[in-house]
Amino acid sequence: MTAGETGRGLLELTRPVNVIAASVLPFIGAFVAGGVVDQPVRVATAVAATALAVGAGNAINDYFDREIDRINQPDRPIPRGAVSPRGALAFSLVCFGAAVVLAVTLPPAALAIAGINLVALVAYTEVFKGLPGVGNALVAYLVGSSFLFGAAAVGDMAPAAVLFLLSAITTLTREIIKDVEDVEGDREEGLNTLPIAIGERRALYVATGLLAIGAAASPLPYVLLEDFGVAYLVVVGPAVAVMCYAAYESFSDPTAGQGHLKYGMFLAALAFIVGRAAAMPTVF
Template sequence: MTAGETSRGLLELTRPVNVIAASVLTFIGAFVAGGITDQPVAVGAAVAATGLAVGAGNAINDYFDREIDRINQPDRPIPRGAVSPRGALLFSIVLFAVAVALALVLPLLALAIAGINLIALVAYTELFKGLPGLGNALVAYLVGSTFLFGAAAVENVAPAAVLFLLSAIATLTREIIKDVEDVEGDREEGLNTLPIAIGERPALYVATALLAVGAIASPLPYLLLEDFGLAYLVVVGPAVAIMGYATYESFADPTAGQEHLKYGMFLAALAFIVGRAATIVPSGL
């Protein structure tokens, strides 16, 4: 492999789309908490630490999953030979170290969240991924906690708490559908994911029920908090509709369903931004 191919492989290990998405969620958490202009250094450190930690977690996940990926995703960097397992592990350690260094400048609560999340990222594949539902729940917590981390960086967690819950529910739904998609390779590797433990269709029913709970709860930021304007509802409505269709689609095609569910989640994240902006931008502008 050439240096260029290895560099591309290392970048792929981080899953750049996931890195960007998690970083944006951290930014949204800080934005909702009202700390973007008051504490820009803390916000920047939190966003960068999130991106690096997620990239590190994805890299170490590929390291532990290299045998499964030979079946499920043979084009990933390690199975195709672009990056060696040792190289992926060392790369992950470097990213984790830089993320920790950045987190050290943040308030104590943000530092605590970062510490818990770093441990969870490392433990996920080795300890929790093969346990029915628990691995999914851990990933859901990690995604949702990015909102809390951003808010904690500017020392105002309360407005982000409901965002954490809604994001965790949507992520848990998608993770279950992804496990349905990956059931062949997971079974080959001896994992006991939720679709393997209870069956693929029952697992999809669980995912559907979870999304229904999230859909019912989606108006709560507008109803319970003064931090979100009516624009939030205008944008979150279509987001919920997309996620609902994607979950329905997953019964026939889990690969397409989980991909389309991601689009709805991105739109829901936009709803948080638009809804919060509506309360802080003067109406006369």
């Protein structure tokens, strides 16, 4: 295996698209909290720490999942031999260390969130992933807390609290659908995920019910937060429609359903940016 192939394998371990998507979340949290312009260094630090932590978490997840990935994802770097298990573990630890170095420069609340999340990322695959619903809930918390982390980095988590709750609900929905997609490999590995514990169709009904709660609660930022304009509702409406369709689609095609749900989640995140930006005073 050449150095170039190993380098590409290490990059793939981080799942760059997921890293970029995750890095946007603390930026949105800071933006909603009104700190992007006033405290750009803290925002940049929070974004970089998130990127490193997520990349490290994905790498260590592949390290622990290397056997199950031989069934579910044989083209990933470790199963195909691009990166050794030991190399993946060392790479993950370096990224975690860099994330910690950045996080300690942030306010105490942000540092506390970072500490909890780093522990959760390490423990997820080995401890929580195989527990029905628990691993899904942990991932949902991690995604939602990224918004809180960005807001805490600039000093005020309150404006991002509703965003945290809504994103956690939609992420939990997607994680359950993903487990339905991965039932074959998870059963082979002996994991007891929610679809295995209660059945695939029942798990999809649980996911759909959660999404319905999130859809019903989606107007809350406009209702509860003074800094959100009607533009939020204009954008979040199509996002909810896409996610509801994705939940329906998952009953016949879980792979397509969870993919479309991701698009709906990105559109919902955009709604928070548009809603907050539209409510900002214009200075001429």
